Amino acid sequence: xxxxxxxVIIGSGSAGxxxxxxxxxxxxxxxxxMITMDSLPFxxxxxxxxxxxxxxxxxELLAVPPAxxxxxxxxxxRHNKVVDVDxxxxxxxxxxxxxxxxxxxxxxxxxxxxxxxxxxxSAPLMHGFGSYEAAMRLYRDLPENGHAVMIGGDMxxxxxxxxxxxxxxxxxxxxxxxxxxxxxxxxxxxxxxxxALARRGIEVVQDARPATxxxxxxxxxxxxxxxEDGTTMTADVVIPSCGLxxxxxxxxxxxxxxxxxxxxxxxxxxxHPHIWAAGDVCQIWNDEEKAYKFYHGWKNVRVMGxxxxxxxxxxxxxxxxxxxxxxxVDDQGNIHSTFWTH
Amino acid sequence: MAKSRNGTDIQFAIIGSAxxxxxxxxDIMKRAAALMGYKVIAFDIYPPEIRGFGKCISRIRISSQQxxxxxxxxxxxxxxxxxxxxxxxxxxxxxxxxxxxDSPIAAxxxxxxxxxxxxxxxxxxxxxxxxICEEATGKARSRNIVALGYAAGLFDIPAEIFxxxxxxxxxxKPQAVTDDNIRAFDAGFAxxxxxxxxDDVRVGMxxxxxxxxxxxxxxxxxxxxxxxxxxxxxxxxxxxxTPATSIMERLAAALPRAGGRFLQTEDEIAAISxxxxxxxxxxxxxxxxxxxxxxxxTEMMGLGVMAEVPFVVVVSQRGGPSTGLxxxxxxxxxxxxxxxxxxxxxxxxxxxxxxxxxxxxxxMAFEIAEKYQTPVIVLIDLYLSNRFETVIPPxxxxxxxxxxxxxxxxxxxxxxxxxxxxxxxxxxxxxxxxGHMHTVTxxxxxxxxxxxxxxxxxxxxKRHDKLTSATRYPGLxxxxxxxxxxxxxxxxxxxxxxxxxxxxxxxxxxDEGISCAAMKVVMLSPLPEERINEFFDDCDHIxxxxxxxxxxxxxxxxxxxxxPVVRLNRTTGAxxxxxxxxxxxxxxxxxxxxxxxxxxxxxxxxxx
Numbered sequence: 001x002x003x004x005x006x007x008v009i010i011g012s013g014s015a016g017x018x019x020x021x022x023x024x025x026x027x028x029x030x031x032x033x034m035i036t037m038d039s040l041p042f043x044x045x046x047x048x049x050x051x052x053x054x055x056x057x058x059x060e061l062l063a064v065p066p067a068x069x070x071x072x073x074x075x076x077x078r079h080n081k082v083v084d085v086d087x088x089x090x091x092x093x094x095x096x097x098x099x100x101x102x103x104x105x106x107x108x109x110x111x112x113x114x115x116x117x118x119x120x121x122s123a124p125l126m127h128g129f130g131s132y133e134a135a136m137r138l139y140r141d142l143p144e145n146g147h148a149v150m151i152g153g154d155m156x157x158x159x160x161x162x163x164x165x166x167x168x169x170x171x172x173x174x175x176x177x178x179x180x181x182x183x184x185x186x187x188x189x190x191x192x193x194x195x196a197l198a199r200r201g202i203e204v205v206q207d208a209r210p211a212t213x214x215x216x217x218x219x220x221x222x223x224x225x226x227x228e229d230g231t232t233m234t235a236d237v238v239i240p241s242c243g244l245x246x247x248x249x250x251x252x253x254x255x256x257x258x259x260x261x262x263x264x265x266x267x268x269x270x271x272h273p274h275i276w277a278a279g280d281v282c283q284i285w286n287d288e289e290k291a292y293k294f295y296h297g298w299k300n301v302r303v304m305g306x307x308x309x310x311x312x313x314x315x316x317x318x319x320x321x322x323x324x325x326x327x328x329v330d331d332q333g334n335i336h337s338t339f340w341t342h
Numbered sequence: 343m344a345k346s347r348n349g350t351d352i353q354f355a356i357i358g359s360a361x362x363x364x365x366x367x368x369d370i371m372k373r374a375a376a377l378m379g380y381k382v383i384a385f386d387i388y389p390p391e392i393r394g395f396g397k398c399i400s401r402i403r404i405s406s407q408q409x410x411x412x413x414x415x416x417x418x419x420x421x422x423x424x425x426x427x428x429x430x431x432x433x434x435x436x437x438x439x440x441x442x443x444d445s446p447i448a449a450x451x452x453x454x455x456x457x458x459x460x461x462x463x464x465x466x467x468x469x470x471x472x473x474i475c476e477e478a479t480g481k482a483r484s485r486n487i488v489a490l491g492y493a494a495g496l497f498d499i500p501a502e503i504f505x506x507x508x509x510x511x512x513x514x515k516p517q518a519v520t521d522d523n524i525r526a527f528d529a530g531f532a533x534x535x536x537x538x539x540x541d542d543v544r545v546g547m548x549x550x551x552x553x554x555x556x557x558x559x560x561x562x563x564x565x566x567x568x569x570x571x572x573x574x575x576x577x578x579x580x581x582x583x584t585p586a587t588s589i590m591e592r593l594a595a596a597l598p599r600a601g602g603r604f605l606q607t608e609d610e611i612a613a614i615s616x617x618x619x620x621x622x623x624x625x626x627x628x629x630x631x632x633x634x635x636x637x638x639x640t641e642m643m644g645l646g647v648m649a650e651v652p653f654v655v656v657v658s659q660r661g662g663p664s665t666g667l668x669x670x671x672x673x674x675x676x677x678x679x680x681x682x683x684x685x686x687x688x689x690x691x692x693x694x695x696x697x698x699x700x701x702x703x704x705x706m707a708f709e710i711a712e713k714y715q716t717p718v719i720v721l722i723d724l725y726l727s728n729r730f731e732t733v734i735p736p737x738x739x740x741x742x743x744x745x746x747x748x749x750x751x752x753x754x755x756x757x758x759x760x761x762x763x764x765x766x767x768x769x770x771x772x773x774x775x776x777g778h779m780h781t782v783t784x785x786x787x788x789x790x791x792x793x794x795x796x797x798x799x800x801x802x803x804k805r806h807d808k809l810t811s812a813t814r815y816p817g818l819x820x821x822x823x824x825x826x827x828x829x830x831x832x833x834x835x836x837x838x839x840x841x842x843x844x845x846x847x848x849x850x851x852x853d854e855g856i857s858c859a860a861m862k863v864v865m866l867s868p869l870p871e872e873r874i875n876e877f878f879d880d881c882d883h884i885x886x887x888x889x890x891x892x893x894x895x896x897x898x899x900x901x902x903x904x905x906p907v908v909r910l911n912r913t914t915g916a917x918x919x920x921x922x923x924x925x926x927x928x929x930x931x932x933x934x935x936x937x938x939x940x941x942x943x944x945x946x947x948x949x950x
Contacts, residue, residue: 033458039465039466039467039538039540040540041462058540059437066436066461066462066463067462067463068462069461069462070461070462075458076462077457077458078457078460078466079444079457079466079467079468080455080457094455095444095445096443096444096445096446096450096455096457096468097446097447097448097449097450098449098450098451098452098454098455098458099449099450099451099452100452101452132540133538133540136538137538
C-alpha cells in the first residue's frame with residue numbers, strides 16, 4: 001500500500017486551519033501537517049481585543065478544542081520556523097534543521113506587522129498585537145485608565161483602539177500612510193473617518209512623524225514618543241499598527257513567482273504544480289483588472305484556505321471574492337469596514 | 343473522608359541520553375525542591391550502557407502536601423534529547439508544558455524533532471538551549487543546567503535555591519565549574535522568565551518551608567545505608583548487583599569511617615557466608631543483593647535459620663527470573679524471600695513501602711534479627727531503591743544497639759544454646775563467652791547444638807513459633823490500615839513500593855465517592871494475619887495489586903487466610919499506575935468480582 005499523500009500547510013491562521021479541515025473532509029487517509037511559529041492552536045486574531053473585555057484565558061479564544069487536531073489526525077507543529085522551501089525536491093527545511101517532504105504545499109503564512117523604517121530600532125519598546133502573547137503583554141502593561149499611543153492605525157488597530165476606549169483607556173492615534181490599512185480611502189473619506197474616530201474619543205494626531213520610542217528617564221514603566229519636529233508624547237504603551245507585509249522570504253528558492261506576495265492563479269495555484277497559497281500571503285490574479293491583488297479580511301482568507309484545499313484534491317474552483325474592500329461612516333458616525341466582518 | 347489535595351503538586355520529567363546530564367539536572371531539581379520545603383518523590387531511570395547511549399529519565403514530583411507515588415502524567419517534560427523524549431511526550435498532561443531545544447546544530451530526519459509530536463493541548467516551549475549555553479559559558483556542556491534555569495524562570499521558582507544546590511553539587515570541582523554552571527543557569531532563567539507562560543502549571547509556595555533545612559533527600563538504598571549506619575552496623579560483605587549496588591557503595595565509603603569493616607567479596611555466596619560468620623560472632627552484619635544473588639544465598643540463609651544466627655540481607659528486586667531485567671523494577675522475589683531454601687526455614691521478611699520505611703526497617707532489622715536470632719530480609723525493589731523522597735530523620739539516633747546482656751549460666755548444667763523455651767527464643771552467647779562453649783551446625787541438633795535428629799519436630803516448631811510475636815514488634819509497623827474506617831466497598835491490600843500508588847488510588851477513589859480503604863503489609867513473614875483478617879472482614883472486595891505475574895503476595899495472603907482476593911498483576915518493568923488500579927477499584931465498586939471486563943493480564947489472575 002502506497003504511503004498516504006503528505007499535505008503540508010505553512011501557517012495555522014484562518015486560511016491554514018480552514019485548509020486543514022477541508023483537506024481532512026476530502027481525504028480521510030492523507031497526512032496533514034500544519035507548521036507554525038505560534039505557540040497556540042488556531043485562534044482568531046480578530047478576537048484578540050476581547051482580552052481587554054476580560055477574556056484573558058487563551059482557551060476561550062480557541063476556534064476548536066485542542067482535541068480536534070488529534071481526532072482529525074492533523075499534526076500541528078508549533079514553534080516551527082520554515083527557513084527554506086525547495087520546489088525541486090519538494091522539501092521544507094525548518095530552522096531546527098529538520099527537513100520535511102511534501103506532496104502538496106499550501107502557504108498560508110500570512111504577514112508580519114509592518115514597521116516604518118525609522119521606528120525599527122525602537123521595536124523592542126513597542127507593544128505589538130499580532131499574537132495572544134503580544135496582546136496579553138499589552139494588556140498587562142496598559143492599566144485600565146492608561147494611555148496608549150497607536151502609530152498608524154490599520155483596521156486591526158482601529159478595532160483595538162475602539163475597544164481600549166470602551167474599556168476606559170485613553171488612545172492617541174498618530175496617523176500615517178497605513179492608517180485604515182488595508183483600505184485606501186480617498187482624502188475626503190479619510191478625513192471623515194478620522195473625524196468619526198475623534199468623535200468617539202480617540203485623540204488623532206496628524207502630520208507628525210515619530211522618530212524614536214524610549215523609556216522615560218529614571219522610570220521603570222511608560223514610553224516616550226519623540227517626533228521628528230522635536231515634540232514628545234508620553235504614554236504607557238506604544239502600539240505600532242501599520243498593516244502587514246507578506247511573509248515570503250522562505251519561498252525564494254521554491255521556484256514560484258513572487259511580487260510582494262506569492263503570485264497565484266484564481267485557483268490559488270502558484271507557478272509550481274504542487275505549491276498553493278492562500279490568505280494574506282498571496283496576490284491573486286484578477287482578470288478584470290489584469291493585476292495581482294491582495295484580498296484581506298477574515299472571511300476572504302478563510303474561504304481561500306478552504307478553496308485551495310479542494311483544489312489540491314483535484315477541484316478547479318475559482319476564488320470568488322466574498323467580501324469587497326469597503327469602509328464607510330454611517331449617519332451616526334460609526335465606522336463600518338468589510339475588514340471587520342467576521 | 344477523602345483527603346483534600348491542595349497546593350503545589352507538579353511532576354517534572356527530564357529526559358535525555360546518557361551523557362546529557364539528565365540525572366544530574368534531576369538531582370539538582372529535586373534537592374532544590376526539598377530545600378524549599380516541598381515534599382519530593384523522584385525516580386531516575388538510566389541505562390547500563392556507556393556514555394552516549396541509552397535513555398535517561400529523571401521524574402520529580404514536588405508537592406506541598408505528602409504524596410505517595412509518582413504521577414502517571416507529568417506536568418512538565420524537559421527534553422535534553424528528542425530522540426529519547428519523543429516517546430514520552432504523551433505522558434505530559436493536557437495544558438502541561440514541553441520544553442525543548444529549538445536550535446539544534448545537526449540535521450534531523452523528518453519527525454525527529456519533538457515539536458512534531460506535541461499534542462495541541464500541550465504547550466510547547468522551544469528555546470535556544472545550546473546558543474544560550476555557549477553565550478553564557480563559552481561551551482555547550484551545561485545545557486542541562488540551562489534547561490533547569492529555563493524551567494525555574496518560566497515557573498517562577500527562586501534562582502537562589504538552585505545556586506545553592508549547584509554550588510554544593512560541584513563543590514569538589516574547580517570553582518570555574520560552579521561558576522560556569524551558575525552562569526548557565528542564570529542565562530536559562532532569564533530566557534524562561536522572559537517567556538510568556540501559556541501552560542497552567544502553577545508552582546506555589548510549599549506549606550512547610552521551615553522543614554526545608556531538616557529534610558533529607560534519600561533514595562531507598564541511601565535510606566537503607568543510613569539506617570544500617572545508625573544501627574551501628576559492624577560489618578558489611580557484599581558483591582555488586584543492580585539495583586542493590588549503591589548500598590554497598592555508600593557503606594564502602596562510610597563504614598570504615600564509622601569504625602566498621604567493609605569487604606567486597608568474590609561472589610554472593612562468599613558475601614552471605616561472611617555475613618553469617620560475622621553475625622555468629624556477634625557483629626551487626628549485613629549484605630545486600632538482588633533476586634539472582636538471593637538465589638545463590640539461599641543455602642546460607644537456611645544455615646542462618648538452622649543455626650539461629652542473626653544477620654540482615656537486603657534484597658532489591660528487579661525483573662526476573664535469572665538475569666532478567668536488571669534495570670527494571672518488579673516484585674517477583676517474594677516467594678524466594680519468604681520461602682526460598684530447603685526445609686522449613688521460616689525467617690523474618692520486612693518489605694518497606696517507601697524511602698522512610700527503608701530507613702526504619704534497615705535501622706530496626708539488626709535488633710529484630712538479634713531478638714529472634716534469625717536472618718532478617720529487607721525486601722525492596724528497584725523502584726524503591728532508586729526512588730528519592732524527602733525524609734525528616736529523627737534528631738536522635740533511635741536505632742543504636744543496646745548493651746548486650748550475657749546469658750546467665752545455669753549451675754551445674756551445660757550451656758544449652760538451643761534450649762527449648764516457652765517463647766522459642768534460646769539464651770544466646772557469643773563465641774568466646776566464658777563457659778558458654780557450644781556447637782553450631784547446619785545439621786539438626788539437640789539443645790546443646792550437637793547433631794541429633796531426636797528433637798527435629800520440636801526444633802522445627804521452635805524455629806517457626808519463636809517468630810510469631812514479631813508481628814507485634816514494638817516500634818515496628820508491620821501492617822497499617824489507611825482510608826475510610828469501618829465497612830468499605832473496596833479494600834486494597836499492598837506491599838512494597840506499589841503501596842504508594844495504592845494510597846494515591848485510594849484517595850482518588852474516595853474523591854469519586856467510592857468507600858475505600860487500603861492496608862500496607864510490611865511484615866511478609868511472619869504475616870500479621872489477625873489484622874489482615876480484620877481488614878478482610880471490613881471490605882466487600884479485596885484487591886491486591888503487585889508487580890509480578892503470579893500474584894505472589896495474593897497467594898501468600900489468600901493461602902494463609904483462606905479468603906479470596908482479586909489480583910492485579912503487571913510485569914512491564916515499570917511501576918504500577920494509579921489509573922489502572924483505580925479502574926479496577928471502580929469495576930469492583932460497581933460490578934463486583936467476576937463481572938465487568940478484565941484485561942488479559944487480570945484474567946489470568948482472576949480470583950482465588
